[in-house]
Amino acid sequence: MTNIHIASATAPVNIATLKYWGKRDKVLNLPTNSSISVTLSQTDLRTLTSAATSPTFTSNKLWLNGEEHPFNDARSVQVLTHLKELRKKLELENPALPKFSEWYLHIVSENNFPTAAGLASSAAGLAALVVSIAKLYQLPQSYSELSVIARMGSGSACRSLFGGYVAWEMGQLQDGSDSKAVEIAPMEHWPQMKALILVVSADKKDTPSTSGMQLTVQTSELFKQRVDVVVPKRFKEMTQSILDKNFAKFAELTMKDSNSFHATCLDSFPPIFYMNDTSKKIIKLCHHINTYYNETIVAYTFDAGPNAVLYYLQKNETKLFNIIYKLFEKLPGWKSDRANYKQFLDQYTKLD
Ligand code: DP6
Secondary structure (H helix, E strand, C coil): CCEEEEEEEEECCCCEEEECCCCCCCCCCEEEEEEEEEEECCCCCCCEEEEEEECCCCCCEEECCCCCEECHHHHHHHHHHHHHHHHHHHHHHCCCCCCHHCCCCEEEEECCCCCCHHHHHHHHHHHHHHHHHHHHCCCCCEEEEHHHHHHCCCEEEEEEECCCCCEEEEECCCCCHHHHHHHHCCHHHHHEEEEEEECCCCCCCCCCHHHHHHHHHCCCHHHEEEEHHHHHHHHHHHHHHHHHCCHHHHHHHHHHHHHHHHHHCCCCCCCCCCCCHHHHHHHHHHHHHHHHHHCCCCCCECCCCEEEEEEEEHHHHHHHHHHHHHHHHCCCCCCCCCHHHHHHHHHHCCCC
8 A cells, every 4th residue: 555644735815904015034035024814715816736755756746726836946945844843843742643744745736726827825735735734743742833834935925824814924033933823813813804806917026025125124224113103102092993893993004004114115116016097097096985974985905916815894895896896897798707897997087
């Protein structure tokens, strides 16, 4: 009988409402500020990863969405090395355990959403990789401890270890052992929160996050103010708004933080542009909607790309969708493709 051991794990996509942007240590991937995210429902957007190991495997292999990819990028290798070290420790403590730490791995990973949709999939991907291997290796580490390893792979990945409302505490220690994700509240605390993703462009981003944030750290004056003053205050306020289920406050902080992050990108030299004209029209539309209802019912946030994530409460879904659908209906033969979407926004913003 072939001696193959397998474990699987899923990890959801998380979207930051208080952005991580900047590293104080590039090797350990330590951030310049703490951040907050909301994890999307596993049924909507998630990565499913299976990790297998066997003494018969002759190399590490990786399949992403059915296609084989080289398993050699520095970040994944660093993550793997850490997990292997933990397994080795376990094997030394329990000599009866099979020597997984010496065997190669085969990894099969699949997203339940189109990878080409331009949505951040790397966070969920790395989180699922770490959890599936940790399960396979039967590591005793908590999710927060595993988040430290996921963080080394990709900063935002550490937040995908948890569902619901999550903080990544930047930490103070030089070895990064306290720079980890913690749960602010589970999804059940405030289950009315919904996210709507508007895919503006599925193209690959101009400037990858990793190099973009380095440029900002090195060149933006505004960034210093953001990190020293703006984010620490906002971190406390946003945490409280989640605990209080105060949507108006949460939404205001989310929109302001997205704007502040993109302002530091513009203040980088040479400047980095992640949002396009359509993104800006979506921002305007959200403010119009909130003014129209005389109540904050929707918040926008943009990561390192032009796609929008809108947060709203379930009770306001009809109000929000009514406006969105009404505006879309104005276009004869409207279909949910990109060209028509842009046309819709162009038409809408001519109305004011
Ligand atoms: C704008 O986590 O992709 O989405 O740590 O270099 O892998 P690395 O960066 P990454 O950056 C995410 C940036 C962001 C904000 C956020 O998710 O907090």
